[in-house]
Amino acid sequence: MRVGGRIRSAIVRELLSQAAPEAQVWLLTIQPIVPFYERLGFAVAALSDAPPTLRAEQLIGNVVANLAVGADVVVMRYRPGASS
Numbered sequence: 001m002r003v004g005g006r007i008r009s010a011i012v013r014e015l016l017s018q019a020a021p022e023a024q025v026w027l028l029t030i031q032p033i034v035p036f037y038e039r040l041g042f043a044v045a046a047l048s049d050a051p052p053t054l055r056a057e058q059l060i061g062n063v064v065a066n067l068a069v070g071a072d073v074v075v076m077r078y079r080p081g082a083s084s
Helices: 001-017 032-041 052-069
Strands: 026-031 042-046 073-078
Touching: 001 032, 026 032, 026 052, 032 042, 032 073, 052 073
Parallel strands: none
Antiparallel strands: 026 073, 042 073
């Protein structure tokens, strides 16, 4: 992993450590970045399972991401203990 990848991983881990234990942590990312977040314990989630505001953001973000980088926006949810 490159230095930039280690820094990004450290930032995400720090943010996760500050979340309340019972908190549900969701994120949006583009398809090519999914493996990065999977290594940190996130799993791709069904859009129907996401909070309503996140669903709306995904739909709008998908249009923008497809135009900008040709990639779909993916909803992910943190699964404690799932990191590799």
